[in-house]
Amino acid sequence: MAKSGDPYLTVTEATRQINDTFEAVFPQLLFHGEISQLTVAASGHLYFSVKDQGAQLSCVMWAGMVRTLSFKPAQGVAVRVHGRPNVYAQSGRFQIVVSRLLEDGEGELQRKFLELKDRLQREGFFSVERKRPLPFLPRAVGLVTSKTGAVLHDMMVKLRERFPSMVVYLSETRVQGDGAAKEIASAIRKLDESKLVDVIIVARGGGSLEDLWAFNEEEVVKAVFAASVPVVSGVGHETDTTLCDFAADVRAPTPTAAAEMVVPKVSDLLQRVGELERRLKDFDRWLQPLVQRVDELSMRLDARAGMVVAEAKLRIKAAEARLTSIKPDKVLELLRGRIDLFHGRLYRVGMASTDRHRATVTHLHERLRRAIPSERIAHHRGIVDSLGGRLLVGVQRGVEDARSKVVSLGQRLDSINPQRVLDRGYSIVRVSGKNVRSVVDVSSGDTMEISVSDGVVLGTVTQRSKER
Amino acid sequence: MAKASKEIVVTLEALLSGEVSEEQVSALSFEQALRLLEEVVTSVESGSLPLDRAIGSYEHGTSLIKHLRKLLSGAEEKLRVLNQG
Numbered sequence: 001m002a003k004s005g006d007p008y009l010t011v012t013e014a015t016r017q018i019n020d021t022f023e024a025v026f027p028q029l030l031f032h033g034e035i036s037q038l039t040v041a042a043s044g045h046l047y048f049s050v051k052d053q054g055a056q057l058s059c060v061m062w063a064g065m066v067r068t069l070s071f072k073p074a075q076g077v078a079v080r081v082h083g084r085p086n087v088y089a090q091s092g093r094f095q096i097v098v099s100r101l102l103e104d105g106e107g108e109l110q111r112k113f114l115e116l117k118d119r120l121q122r123e124g125f126f127s128v129e130r131k132r133p134l135p136f137l138p139r140a141v142g143l144v145t146s147k148t149g150a151v152l153h154d155m156m157v158k159l160r161e162r163f164p165s166m167v168v169y170l171s172e173t174r175v176q177g178d179g180a181a182k183e184i185a186s187a188i189r190k191l192d193e194s195k196l197v198d199v200i201i202v203a204r205g206g207g208s209l210e211d212l213w214a215f216n217e218e219e220v221v222k223a224v225f226a227a228s229v230p231v232v233s234g235v236g237h238e239t240d241t242t243l244c245d246f247a248a249d250v251r252a253p254t255p256t257a258a259a260e261m262v263v264p265k266v267s268d269l270l271q272r273v274g275e276l277e278r279r280l281k282d283f284d285r286w287l288q289p290l291v292q293r294v295d296e297l298s299m300r301l302d303a304r305a306g307m308v309v310a311e312a313k314l315r316i317k318a319a320e321a322r323l324t325s326i327k328p329d330k331v332l333e334l335l336r337g338r339i340d341l342f343h344g345r346l347y348r349v350g351m352a353s354t355d356r357h358r359a360t361v362t363h364l365h366e367r368l369r370r371a372i373p374s375e376r377i378a379h380h381r382g383i384v385d386s387l388g389g390r391l392l393v394g395v396q397r398g399v400e401d402a403r404s405k406v407v408s409l410g411q412r413l414d415s416i417n418p419q420r421v422l423d424r425g426y427s428i429v430r431v432s433g434k435n436v437r438s439v440v441d442v443s444s445g446d447t448m449e450i451s452v453s454d455g456v457v458l459g460t461v462t463q464r465s466k467e468r
Numbered sequence: 469m470a471k472a473s474k475e476i477v478v479t480l481e482a483l484l485s486g487e488v489s490e491e492q493v494s495a496l497s498f499e500q501a502l503r504l505l506e507e508v509v510t511s512v513e514s515g516s517l518p519l520d521r522a523i524g525s526y527e528h529g530t531s532l533i534k535h536l537r538k539l540l541s542g543a544e545e546k547l548r549v550l551n552q553g
Contacts (some may be wrong), residue, residue: 165540165545167545167548168547170550171550172549273505276502280530
């Protein structure tokens with residue numbers, strides 16, 4: 001109690017009397033409103049405000065009570081509060097000590113958010129079908145955000161890190177407060193109409209539902225939707241969701257993540273191009289099929305040359321066999337003629353196929369020369385030249401063989417020519433057209449036809465004897 | 469709401485038959501040029517091209533690489549601010 005006579009109380013006494021009065025008048029105060037400025041102290045106590053359009057009350061909830069809560073208090077959540085008014089003596093701060101806190105459905109802003117979301121969804125602003133892929137490498141990137149603050153800086157750092165020469169246009173805007181939505185929408189349109197950028201990032205740092213509210217406004221959603229280039233929304237933290245996120249082509253969890261999405265890493269791209277260049281310039285690898293084809297043709301030429309020679313040998317052998325089996329001198333000239341004919345044909349076949357192969361080789365040679373770098377040309381020219389040479393040698397050898405066979409056959413034919421025998425003084429005796437080889441081939445009185453070198457003598461057998 | 473694409477479309481066929489000028493190549497987007505280069509390298513490696521076309525592919529591939537490198541190079545860009553208002 002105050003000292004008698006002095007009407008002034010001590011501060012402590014005044015505070016005590018106020019608190020007593022509050023207690024008497026409001027043993028329990030019930031009210032409802034929306035949570036804002038929520039803080040959880042290290043002690044576990046919960047400090048927050050509950051507000052409506054016209055007023056707000058500071059509230060405290062002791063840690064012991066907080067643990068009994070059936071929901072997680074958050075910004076914008078509408079609540080019903082049981083508490084008693086109290087002036088905190090140490091700071092003189094008026095507060096409500098909350099004894100009970102109930103969730104009152106959803107907060108007003110939350111309700112507004114959901115209503116708007118539903119309506120815009122129905123109107124097709126969030127439809128998945130119209131989401132466009134981001135460009136692989138944009139000519140330039142457009143940013144819609146505030147010029148001040150860490151968000152712009154963080155995004156620039158990320159963009160520089162990935163693609164230093166990327167051109168970035170900033171269309172600055174306020175991102176919070178009255179009229180912010182209108183500014184954001186106009187900043188998006190300005191960038192889009194400039195036609196300078198291939199992708200737009202709409203960004204803002206984290207904050208409460210109220211702080212981020214501008215990004216839920218219909219104007220912003222419509223501007224994002226109307227953009228002619230893809231829009232990435234990087235608004236707030238990972239857990240924050242705005243209608244701008246839904247309308248954008250891609251939603252990034254944070255502004256930095258948005259920056260990371262819109263440009264590739266220049267080092268990755270350089271590596272990719274380098275790899276393709278190495279493959280393109282790997283002559284050995286891409287000429288492999290051509291070299292293989294040349295090899296194949298070489299082997300076919302070899303085989304063909306061998307065949308020409310083998311065929312010639314076979315035909316000479318056949319001719320030889322026929323010559324040795326036929327003796328009569330009348331056939332001789334004919335045979336000689338046929339050998340000459342055959343000889344000529346054989347020679348022509350050899351030469352013609354040589355010419356044909358030579359033409360093929362020349363053609364291949366020419367294609368190779370045009371196609372293959374000069375150090376390879378020399379190599380292949382060597383192969384082709386040696387093949388041409390081998391082909392020619394092979395065929396010529398076949399022809400030579402045939403020629404000498406023909407000459408030796410001619411000599412052998414000469415040596416058995418009956419005329420030559422007669423010239424040397426021998427005679428051939430025939431009786432009734434048959435050569436006389438033995439005394440028993442004739443009888444007395446038979447007419448003999450005796451061929452000598454220059455004619456025929458006729459005689460009659462008078463006697464025969466085995467005695468010479 | 470789809471963007472009216474003004475991107476030039478160049479096919480491998482057109483490139484290899486020499487219908488595409490150096491100027492048109494340098495107007496290609498990175499993505500287009502990279503895709504073409506990949507097609508060029510793949511076709512060259514397959515060995516299915518006639519010799520003269522393989523050689524042509526090599527030349528076109530080289531000019532695509534030049535263009536791609538140019539798109540990736542360049543000095544660090546400063547932030548450009550679009551004026552409000």
